[in-house]
Amino acid sequence: MHLQSEEWVAFALHFINQQWDGKSVSRTVTMTQAISEVFTKLEDLWHVEINRSSMSASRFVTHLRYLFARAADNKQLSHIDLDIIGLMANRCPEATSAALEVAKSISTAIGDELTKAEINYIALHTTRLYSEVMDADD
Incomplete structure (x- = not known):
């Protein structure tokens, strides 16, 4: 196979996405769009700009990626000992x-309801992100 030099970048990105996702590029695109929409929604709700390269934002993105992977394998978290939403x-x-x-948006993106455990973990990460964003805004 012979590729033009500008095609190698697209090929490499496609290969990396396939390695991460293991299923299809369309799921990776759906996940990426959903995560971007989540950040936009949070910025609108909190009336701030979120530094998407911050540690809390990175943790949040990582958690959402794993949530998408678990949902794709029908292995959402099902048990949590702590009601984070209730506490917070x-x-x-x-x-x-x-x-x-965020849970509603992700449920729509994955085409399935999230478990209470997944929603609690989302709450944990939004609380951490909210605290960081508001501290930086002062």
Whole structure:
């Protein structure tokens, strides 16, 4: 096979996506779009710009990627000992309400309802991200 030099980049990206996803590029595109939309939604809800290269944002993205992978394999988290949303609702209502919005968006993207455990982990990460964003905004 002979590729033009400009085609190698696209080929390499496709190969990497296939290695990560193992199934199809379309799932990777869906995941990437959903994560981008989640950040836009959070910025709109919190009226701030989120530094997407921050540590909390990176952790959040990593968690969402693993959530997508678990959902694709029908292996969502099903058990959690702690009700994070319940604990954080009074302490950080902006983050917990955002977590519920994020959960709706992700549910739509994966075509399935999220388990309570997955929603709790989303709440954990939105709370961490919210705290970082608001501390940086001061």
